[in-house]
Amino acid sequence: MDLRIFTEPQQGATYDTLLTVAKATEDLGFDAFFRSDHYLRMGGADGLPGPTDAWITLAGLARETKRIRLGTLMTAGTFRLPGVLAIQVAQVDQMSGGRVELGLGAGWFEEEHKAYGIPFPKEKFARLEEQLAIVTGLWATEVGKTFDFHGTYYELSDSPALPKPAQRKVPVLIGGHGATRTPRLAAQYADEFNIPFASIEDSERQFGRVRAAAAEAGRGADDLTYSNALVVCVGKDDQEVARRAAVIGREVDELKANGLAGSPAEVVDKIGRYAEIGSQRIYLQLLDLSDLDHLELISAQVQSQLS
Numbered sequence: 001m002d003l004r005i006f007t008e009p010q011q012g013a014t015y016d017t018l019l020t021v022a023k024a025t026e027d028l029g030f031d032a033f034f035r036s037d038h039y040l041r042m043g044g045a046d047g048l049p050g051p052t053d054a055w056i057t058l059a060g061l062a063r064e065t066k067r068i069r070l071g072t073l074m075t076a077g078t079f080r081l082p083g084v085l086a087i088q089v090a091q092v093d094q095m096s097g098g099r100v101e102l103g104l105g106a107g108w109f110e111e112e113h114k115a116y117g118i119p120f121p122k123e124k125f126a127r128l129e130e131q132l133a134i135v136t137g138l139w140a141t142e143v144g145k146t147f148d149f150h151g152t153y154y155e156l157s158d159s160p161a162l163p164k165p166a167q168r169k170v171p172v173l174i175g176g177h178g179a180t181r182t183p184r185l186a187a188q189y190a191d192e193f194n195i196p197f198a199s200i201e202d203s204e205r206q207f208g209r210v211r212a213a214a215a216e217a218g219r220g221a222d223d224l225t226y227s228n229a230l231v232v233c234v235g236k237d238d239q240e241v242a243r244r245a246a247v248i249g250r251e252v253d254e255l256k257a258n259g260l261a262g263s264p265a266e267v268v269d270k271i272g273r274y275a276e277i278g279s280q281r282i283y284l285q286l287l288d289l290s291d292l293d294h295l296e297l298i299s300a301q302v303q304s305q306l307s
Helices: 014-026 052-066 084-094 110-116 123-138 180-188 201-217 240-247 254-260 263-277 294-307
Strands: 002-007 032-035 069-072 100-105 147-150 155-159 172-176 192-196 226-236 260-262 280-288
Touching: 002 294, 014 032, 014 052, 014 294, 032 052, 032 100, 032 260, 052 100, 084 100, 084 123, 084 240, 100 123, 123 147, 123 172, 123 180, 123 294, 147 280, 172 180, 172 254, 192 201, 192 254, 201 226, 201 263, 226 240, 226 294, 240 254, 240 260, 254 260, 260 263, 263 294, 280 294
Parallel strands: 002 032, 002 280, 032 069, 069 100, 100 172, 172 192, 192 226, 226 260, 226 280
Antiparallel strands: 147 155
């Protein structure tokens, strides 16, 4: 079971804070550092000092880290034109020496679009399908050849399809709860399918849909990696769990029901139950980025038992 650290910087974080967490992620032996791609806080957080851009952040981290994978859960398809996104991700992959992964979704948070003047189209999913075709098509085009695409929403003509990523293939993550279109899209384009904040039962059901869609598309179901994203709140005793829950404005019982919370033994047990239904990777949503002791505890007493 891979453990990856997943951050939500729109809730309030500077680049320096993210760099500190990313370096701790690497030093403590976690597999990857991922971040959300949002421009507006959610809930009661103040969001100060303001949003940081996902791909600018990852570009900086690419030069400041050496081992960990870097990526997004999920880049919003509404934020960037697909040709521009392909260039950005390829460049950051080069800067990292081939450690980047692209999580790409349709975009959903209308308020952040209004706040920063970003168009919020109605037909987001159909656009996402074209975006995936374009980004992956540009990367797959041989050097010296050109790429063309004629869709409903995007037109590309005689594109040199440059630059290329450092990796032969940048892993693409697709995720969500949709019962029909999401599994089909994952089967067509994804290297990894991620389901965020879902129960064991809902995860098992959605993994089954993706496996069936992969088989229908002529792929082996095991060609994809299956993963979960879950909030994490671990403490060496009940008092520490309660303190960490209070800092992020959550209740312990709710966190235990909907995330990974409690003692290291409790969290290891629950991760094991996700593993039993086919989850191979967990993105630990870390909401208090100032609490590096939390990361050290997870590394020493949770990750060590899983490896």
